[in-house]
Amino acid sequence: MDVxxxxxxxxxxxxGLTAAIHLSKIGLKVILIEKNEYPKHKVCGEYISNEIVPYLDWLSLDISELNPTxxxxxxxxTADGKMIHCxxxxxxxxxxxxxxxAFLYQKAVQNGCEIIQDNVDAIVFENDVFTVYTSNNRKFVSGIVIGAYGKxxxxxxxxxxxxxxKKSDWLAVKAHYSVGFPDDLVGLHNFExxxxxxxxxxxxxxxICYLASYASFKKYKxxxxxxxxxxxxxxxxxxIFETSKMLFETPLTISQVSFDKKKLIESHILMIGDTAGLIHPLCGNGMAMAIHSAKILSELxxxxxxxxIKSREKLENSYLCEWNxxxxxxxxxxxxxxxxLQKHKASVFLMKIMIKFPKLLPIIIKRTHGQLVTMND
Incomplete structure (x- = not known):
């Protein structure tokens, strides 16, 4: 591996941007290829767990500049409106x-990353070296390729x-709205x-971002x-919908969203973020996991x-262990x-248990979230 x-x-x-910032911070040459311009809206829950705040601080990323809630x-x-809080x-x-x-993009550029707007057509691995080919007839040779191209x-x-x-049965829909809603609250609401x-x-x-099964959606125009x-x-x-005004012309959608297990490494390409594995939005932790995965791989x-780490094989095995x-x-x-939650009777039963034992919900949340992501140094 010629790093x-x-x-x-x-x-x-x-x-991808987090990995670029991290790797450039430690002095490595980084080329990032992204097909879209910044800024751009994406289908996403847009809630980030505080578990990754120490890591963002280490990267010198002051998210307070964006005025987050x-x-x-x-x-x-549940679908019938039974509610619990925690x-x-x-x-x-x-x-x-x-x-x-856009904020991360600017930081990556400041760190010296070369960011190319282009589509990747092919990634070829030969003689322990990668060649990445793009739609604009460019090619990039590197010792390591990281896959961070999304779902x-x-x-x-x-x-x-x-x-x-495999056919995926999920569709995701997202839009921004003007509506009265508490700053300090995230709502997660089940529907059929x-x-x-x-x-x-x-x-x-x-x-407002929701995930719907294709089976339930296909009945409607x-x-x-x-x-x-x-x-x-x-x-x-x-x-919420009756008192809101949509700020987008039309909602953003993604079809064929897959939550199946994915291989972490394909043809020696190291996958991070949603490219490596996608957690259900009901866990509310996908953004933090994407950032955390970039940290894990960058440190390795x-x-x-x-x-x-003496070889590509040991790098790949170490990453697999850390990810798992x-x-x-x-x-x-x-x-x-x-x-x-897809089973009506089961979800009603689960809700009754959580209402009776309110401390159960925070325990479930902890099972889908991690600890504070601290730096080794």
């Missing part, structure tokens, strides 16, 4: 991807990743066939019909550069909770 050839990161979302409470309701064990903050990705991409198809061949997260981001804007017929059957969501790459240690159980819990 002197630098590192190419494919994808410039949360995980400080979130400390959770409300959760304090979030670590709390978090709300900030839009529109603002945050689903044509790259996944070319790599013949297993999850791509899905879940909806509600929380405030910067500038007094409320982000469009998003508006689905929301009016299904989503607002939850009385809490009904009140530094050890490889310092020859503490930090995320495997959390992802499993997310899949389990999603399965339970």
């Amino acid at each position: 002197s050839k630098g590192i190419t990161i494919v994808g410039g979302g949360l995980a 400080q979130i400390s409470k959770l409300e959760f309701s 304090d979030l064990p670590l709390g978090g903050f709300g900030v839009s991807r529109y603002a945050l990705d 689903r991409s044509n790259i996944d198809q070319k790599l013949k990743r297993e999850f791509v061949g 066939g899905g879940y909806c997260g509600v929380s405030k981001v910067e500038n007094n804007v409320v982000n 469009n998003i508006e019909d689905f929301q009016s017929q299904i989503v607002v059957k939850n009385p809490h969501l009904k009140e 790459i530094e050890k490889r550069c310092n020859n503490e 240690s930090n995320f495997k159980n959390r992802l499993r819990m997310g899949r389990f909770l999603a399965f339970i």
Whole structure:
């Protein structure tokens, strides 16, 4: 592995930009290839657990510049409106991807990262070196390639990743709204066939993002019909949508969202963020996990550069161990909770238990969140 050839990161979302900032901070040459311009809205819950704040501080990222909301409470309701509340064990903050990705992009550029706006057509690994080919007939040679291109991409198809061949039954919808909503609260509301997260981001804007099963959505002509017929059957969501004004011309959508297990390493490409594994939005922790995964891999790459890790094989094995240690159980819990809440009788039973034993909900939250992410140094 010729690390002197630098590192190419494919994808410039949360995980990719964070890895670029980290690796450039420790003096490595980084090229990041991203197909979109900044800033850009993305389908996302836009709540970040405070577990990654110490790491952001180490990266010299002062998120307070974006005026995020400080979130400390959770409300959760079933489809019929039964509600429970609790304090979030670590709390978090709300900030839009529109603002945050642009902020991280600027920091990466300041750190000396080369950021290329282009589409990646192919990634070839030969003789222990990667060559990345783009749509604009450019090629980049590097010792390490990091995959950070999101939930689903044509790259996944070319790599013949297993999850791509399986039909995914999930659709995600997101928009920003003007509506009265507490600054310190994140709402998670169940409806038939899905879940909806509600929380405030910067500038007094409320982000509403929901995940719906294709089976429940396909009966309706469009998003508006689905929301009016299904989503607002939850009385809490009904009140929110009836008193809100959408700030987007149309909602953003993503189809074929897959929560199946993904291989962490494909053809020696090291995956981070949603490219490596996606936690159910009902756990509210995807953004923090994406940032944390960038930290884990970046620290291991530094050890490889310092020859503490002696080979590519040991780097890959170390990353697999670290990922499983930090995320495997959390992802499993997310899949389990999603399965339970999709079953009406099971979700009602779970709600009754949590109402009777209110301390149970914070325990469940802890199972899908991590500890404070501190630096080794």
